[in-house]
Amino acid sequence: MRLVPPYIEALVPYEAGRSVEEIKRVYGLRDVVKLASNENPLGPSPLAVGAIRQELEGLNLYPNGGLSLRKVLAGMFDLKVENVIAGSGSEGIMSNIIRTFLCDEDEVLTTESAFIGFQVLAKSRGVKYRTVPYKDWHYDLPAIAGQINEHTKIIYLANPNNPTGTIFTRHEFDDFYRHVPERVLIILDEAYFEYAKDNPRYPDSMHYRYDNVITLRTFSKIYGLAGIRIGYGFAHEDLIGNLLKVKLPFEPSALAQAAGIGALADKEFVHRSLEVNARGMELLTASFRRSGLKVIPSEANFIMLVLADEAEAKRVTEGLLEQGIIIRPLKAFGLPHCVRISTGKDEDNRRCAESMKKVLG
Numbered sequence: 001m002r003l004v005p006p007y008i009e010a011l012v013p014y015e016a017g018r019s020v021e022e023i024k025r026v027y028g029l030r031d032v033v034k035l036a037s038n039e040n041p042l043g044p045s046p047l048a049v050g051a052i053r054q055e056l057e058g059l060n061l062y063p064n065g066g067l068s069l070r071k072v073l074a075g076m077f078d079l080k081v082e083n084v085i086a087g088s089g090s091e092g093i094m095s096n097i098i099r100t101f102l103c104d105e106d107e108v109l110t111t112e113s114a115f116i117g118f119q120v121l122a123k124s125r126g127v128k129y130r131t132v133p134y135k136d137w138h139y140d141l142p143a144i145a146g147q148i149n150e151h152t153k154i155i156y157l158a159n160p161n162n163p164t165g166t167i168f169t170r171h172e173f174d175d176f177y178r179h180v181p182e183r184v185l186i187i188l189d190e191a192y193f194e195y196a197k198d199n200p201r202y203p204d205s206m207h208y209r210y211d212n213v214i215t216l217r218t219f220s221k222i223y224g225l226a227g228i229r230i231g232y233g234f235a236h237e238d239l240i241g242n243l244l245k246v247k248l249p250f251e252p253s254a255l256a257q258a259a260g261i262g263a264l265a266d267k268e269f270v271h272r273s274l275e276v277n278a279r280g281m282e283l284l285t286a287s288f289r290r291s292g293l294k295v296i297p298s299e300a301n302f303i304m305l306v307l308a309d310e311a312e313a314k315r316v317t318e319g320l321l322e323q324g325i326i327i328r329p330l331k332a333f334g335l336p337h338c339v340r341i342s343t344g345k346d347e348d349n350r351r352c353a354e355s356m357k358k359v360l361g
């Protein structure tokens with residue numbers, strides 16, 4: 001169709017993980033558990049839900065563009081409100097970064113098989129999208145630094161990374177940063193920050209602020225709010241100021257903003273979520289290893305398995321689906337021989353481990 005630019009026509013649409021309802025219907029199952037999208041198995045933060053309820057009566061009014069949440073975050077992290085942005089999930093902010101900073105001749109640089117949401121957004125801009133292979137399933141930061149050229153405008157780094165779950169350390173990032181010119185914007189996507197932050201090797205990007213780094217975080221994971229679409233970012237005020245010009249004026253919605261503010265106060269929920277996740281990671285990792293599977297050590301709330309080939313990845317995915325367990329095959333990410341499994345509640349994890357044993361025979 002001549003109306004559509006070639007780079008849009010070539011785009012493979014983002015395909016979210018399959019839903020519980022769909023699998024119940026297709027496989028005739030009553031009890032299905034979804035371990036496919038790195039969501040919080042405990043549900044949403046109760047304080048967030050309470051805050052949403054309170055906000056309902058005011059829905060006739062336009063929201064304030066995220067200002068209330070930005071103020072709370074600025075207070076919490078000892079920043080100016082001008083250094084903070086809130087948006088419709090961290091993907092909403094990523095989309096605005098792409099619209100704000102990329103010109104036609106610019107290039108995006110990242111790792112192979114990066115987070116699929118970023119891949120789709122960056123490719124939809126029609127600029128050159130360049131990748132560097134993983135090194136032992138980690139970002140190869142020296143190799144990425146070596147690939148920077150005069151057109152490189154954005155470097156995207158997710159830490160922990162999705163789908164591998166691996167991190168790069170503070171030391172590795174500091175070395176890398178020395179090789180990045182100031183005219184290059186680094187997106188540090190910390191969607192899984194809360195799961196990794198207690199690892200002393202993990203570089204909490206709040207501890208060093210550079211003018212060309214934007215940190216993105218989300219309420220979709222540890223706070224259990226994937227459905228309402230709320231995320232936030234920190235950066236130099238010039239970067240944030242320009243992003244604010246481009247974003248939709250009333251984004252995020254009033255309910256999303258209220259949920260975010262409520263969730264930030266919910267220390268008990270975060271604590272409980274971390275405990276459930278730690279137990280899940282331990283159980284699934286140990287069980288999969290005993291079954292002889294290649295498990296990539298993860299710092300997040302999911303595990304990537306490297307299987308023999310695409311056929312084996314399909315067989316495992318399908319075999320688990322038949323037993324009511326939805327996992328994420330990674331072909332769309334560019335890793336057809338890998339699958340990703342999120343942690344669930346304790347009973348879901350046990351069921352997944354048992355079902356996996358059956359599939360592997």
Ligand SMILES: Cc1ncc(COP(=O)(O)O)c(C=O)c1O
Pocket residue numbers: 037038088089090091092115117158161162189191217218219220226230231
């Ligand atoms: C690395 C990474 N970044 C961002 C997101 C999306 O976050 P949000 O729901 O805030 O858009 C995800 C979700 O899976 C993710 O894995």
